[in-house]
Amino acid sequence: xxxxxxxxxxxxxxxxxxxxxxxxxxxxxxxxxxxxxxxxxxxxxxxxxxxxxxxxxxxxxxxxxxxxxxxxxxxxxxxxxxxxxxxxxxxxxxxxxxxxxxxxxxxxxxxxxxxxxxxxxxxxxxxxxxxxxxxxxxxxxxxxxxxxxxxxxxxxxxxxxxxxxxxxxxxxxxxxxxxxxxxxxxxxxxxxxxxxxxxxxxxxxxxxxxxxxxxxxxxxxxxxxxxxxxxxxxxxxxxxxxxxxxxxxxxxxxxxxxxxxxxxxxxxxxxxxxxxxxxxxxxxxxxxxxxxxxxxxxxxxxxxxxxxxxxxxxxxxxxxxxxxxxxxxxxxxxxxxxxxxx
Ligand code: CP3
Numbered sequence: 452x453x454x455x456x457x458x459x460x461x462x463x464x465x466x467x468x469x470x471x472x473x474x475x476x477x478x479x480x481x482x483x484x485x486x487x488x489x490x491x492x493x494x495x496x497x498x499x500x501x502x503x504x505x506x507x508x509x510x511x512x513x514x515x516x517x518x519x520x521x522x523x524x525x526x527x528x529x530x531x532x533x534x535x536x537x538x539x540x541x542x543x544x545x546x547x548x549x550x551x552x553x554x555x556x557x558x559x560x561x562x563x564x565x566x567x568x569x570x571x572x573x574x575x576x577x578x579x580x581x582x583x584x585x586x587x588x589x590x591x592x593x594x595x596x597x598x599x600x601x602x603x604x605x606x607x608x609x610x611x612x613x614x615x616x617x618x619x620x621x622x623x624x625x626x627x628x629x630x631x632x633x634x635x636x637x638x639x640x641x642x643x644x645x646x647x648x649x650x651x652x653x654x655x656x657x658x659x660x661x662x663x664x665x666x667x668x669x670x671x672x673x674x675x676x677x678x679x680x681x682x683x684x685x686x687x688x689x690x691x692x693x694x695x696x697x698x699x700x701x702x703x704x705x706x707x708x709x710x711x712x713x714x715x716x717x718x719x720x721x722x723x724x725x726x727x728x729x730x731x732x733x734x735x736x737x738x739x740x741x742x743x744x745x746x747x748x749x750x751x752x753x754x755x756x757x758x759x760x761x762x763x764x765x766x767x768x769x770x771x772x773x774x775x776x777x778x779x780x781x782x783x784x785x786x787x788x789x790x791x792x793x
Pocket of ligand 1: 473493543609656
């Protein structure tokens with residue numbers, strides 16, 4: 452079987468068509484997902500490997516995307532870490548946020564092979580389901596990057612300004628680095644285990660790293676992302692390094708590692724690619740364009756493709772995840788436009 456276009460693009464090999472998938476492609480914008488979700492909470496869903504496989508395949512069935520991403524969440528390691536995790540309508544809630552160095556010391560030791568075994572089982576089930584029904588579609592495993600996880604653990608939930616996180620980082624530099632080292636080992640080894648369980652590629656989500664200055668990213672974050680990516684890369688599958696609002700950080704993110712660098716819509720794809728240099732790139736349609744009328748949608752999709760210029764190593768994606776309420780038919784139309792069928 453020829454190599455799937457998504458994996459070829461990760462390796463910057465030429466493909467007959469641009470591969471496309473979407474961050475958050477399984478989720479509330481999709482009626483099939485909402486039907487399963489109506490019965491139970493997201494945490495409960497993540498704990499059921501057969502259901503995980505089913506939800507992972509929904510966007511492959513419905514949209515014809517070139518990759519599946521295992522259904523899970525970046526915050527799942529918070530359960531065994533002992534900080535308390537639940538999801539409410541306003542977003543995730545961490546019940547015992549990390550506010551002092553003593554809070555870091557109190558964290559439980561997490562062994563992903565044991566404490567996140569149910570996620571690895573989800574990866575195995577998803578891979579088996581794909582092999583049976585869509586053998587040419589690769590599976591992506593993922594984890595949150597140390598900074599993005601630390602920000603949730605410290606803020607206690609979603610934040611706009613990350614003041615509490617930055618205050619901790621500046622005030623307790625030793626405890627910060629200790630916490631980040633632990634998170635890097637955890638997510639790096641968790642990613643490698645997902646590859647061993649069947650993931651064909653891995654994505655590290657550093658969704659909120661863009662709130663940092665270059666100097667702070669370099670000092671407080673880069674070594675830890677590098678360590679996580681080094682551990683993940685040892686599994687021998689491509690690693691995608693993703694962040695948003697990272698126009699100023701792209702070179703540093705590339706320095707931290709990743710075969711593919713995720714790019715958001717705030718910067719033209721070709722400008723970003725020139726700065727990143729010899730890596731593959733993933734992106735970078737604004738998720739809000741999925742709410743636009745057909746002619747604007749088509750113009751913006753073609754604009755991304757024009758800037759990629761048919762060069763090997765472009766994976767089409769959004770610059771961030773699909774929003775709830777997105778019309779499914781528009782997502783499908785993007786797949787068809789990228790595949791040259793619309
Ligand atoms: O991409 C996929 O289809 C795979 C599944 C996936 C989820 N979360 C499922 C989910 C992935 C890859 C994630 C990653 C994730 N989770 C990130 C990084 C990507 C990004 O968007 O920046 C972050 C920051 C989180 C943390 C998180 N989980 C938030 C902030 C929320 C609440 C906001 C929201 O979108 O609902 C979640 C919950 C969550 N994770 C849902 C899903 C499908 C919605 C849960 C529900 O059904 O109510």
